[in-house]
């Protein structure tokens with residue numbers, strides 16, 4: 298679902314400060330130096346940055362990178378980061394697939410989130426869902442032994458799809474707990490999408506994964 302949001306007026310210097318160039322054949326120097334920073338947390342499909350800005354405020358010594366392909370939502374994420382005076386957050390205006398095809402393992406990646414990515418309920422649109430074998434493979438390429446991948450959804454059909462995609466990727470990823478899904482995560486920051494789902498009575502499912510080749514003692 299493409300964003301129907303309008304663009305907002307945002308000073309170009311703010312965009313330049315918070316949005317890193319991705320690069321074409323190889324990653325830009327700016328991105329390369331940012332993702333080498335300690336304690337990196339990435340959110341794919343970060344939308345207006347509600348979740349990631351809260352995390353950046355909560356953990357000032359970590360570095361946060363939000364990825365979204367919709368220009369108006371990245372503008373709003375930048376505005377939000379600036380309003381909070383944050384310097385430990387940056388954004389990529391790109392598809393997550395393109396971003397992960399350029400980002401290498403950095404040794405610093407602690408967490409990756411895919412929160413409430415579009416469920417694309419109609420069968421003919423399922424191929425647009427971002428949780429797919431190819432994306433899981435790209436994400437696995439950047440994960441460290443310590444990295445936890447969080448995939449969060451409130452959509453019943455998409456939940457089953459995600460579980461099935463994770464099962465199919467079990468040579469690459471394993472559950473953090475006994476099962477892929479956990480019922481609750483403490484202190485998960487709310488976003489508009491999360492609140493809309495809760496207001497409709499939806500339950501939220503959190504899928505947590507690590508690299509399959511990591512020992513269980515890490516949990």
Ligand SMILES: C[S@@+](CC[C@H](N)C(=O)[O-])C[C@H]1O[C@@H](n2cnc3c(N)ncnc32)[C@H](O)[C@@H]1O
Nearest residue numbers: 342343344365366367392393412413415488490
């Ligand atoms: C339903 S919104 C959720 C936003 C946010 N994660 C939240 O919880 O509020 C999904 C977001 O994913 C973005 N998106 C969809 N497909 C994408 C892709 N392939 N790469 C990057 N962003 C994508 C959309 O632009 C949109 O902002």
